[in-house]
Ligand code: GTP
């Protein structure tokens with residue numbers, strides 16, 4: 392699939408405001424600073440469609456982007472950002488959980504994971520929660536440019552072994568670098584076939 396059109400539609404902080412036009416939605420979730428906004432820019436081939444920042448915790452609302460006038464990319468707030476207040480943090484968690492469990496048009500949720508890190512408890516918790524809730528997932532390893540091929544292989548192996556302790560099969564796995572602009576086409580093909 393080629394992205395010919397990518398338009399920011401809205402930023403919402405309550406799920407009562409979700410678009411209701413029935414177009415398929417593909418959500419992007421992950422820890423603060425893992426590269427969600429950069430990932431959206433990679434997929435859409437736009438430099439600043441989603442705002443990338445040096446300060447984690449930037450995206451605190453649900454942001455809708457309409458792609459090729461036919462499906463949505465949905466940028467979710469980061470989870471697990473320690474510096475926001477507890478109340479706010481719970482709010483982010485709630486907003487993410489509400490969206491993921493209530494959205495009727497959610498085709499797949501891309502869970503972004505940092506290629507440099509071994510499995511983080513919060514990511515494993517999120518995947519376990521989403522799996523139990525029946526939310527369709529795909530894993531996306533980000534910042535692949537920051538590791539060697541063998542380090543990347545190790546990260547993938549360790550992560551997969553960790554998930555196989557809980558699950559019989561693995562979700563689709565992708566590797567991306569928004570710096571090198573790699574991995575986006577495979578994901579667009581996956582979206583096209585979903
Ligand atoms: P929040 O909205 O704060 O939760 O962050 P986010 O997950 O949207 O991350 P964002 O895309 O803003 O990127 C965070 C930082 O990581 C920025 O400094 C990006 O430039 C950097 N970054 C993101 N993706 C990559 C990548 O593939 N390679 C490298 N080297 N840096 C990346």
Ligand code: MG
Pocket residue numbers: 427428429442443449450
């Ligand atoms: Mg962001």
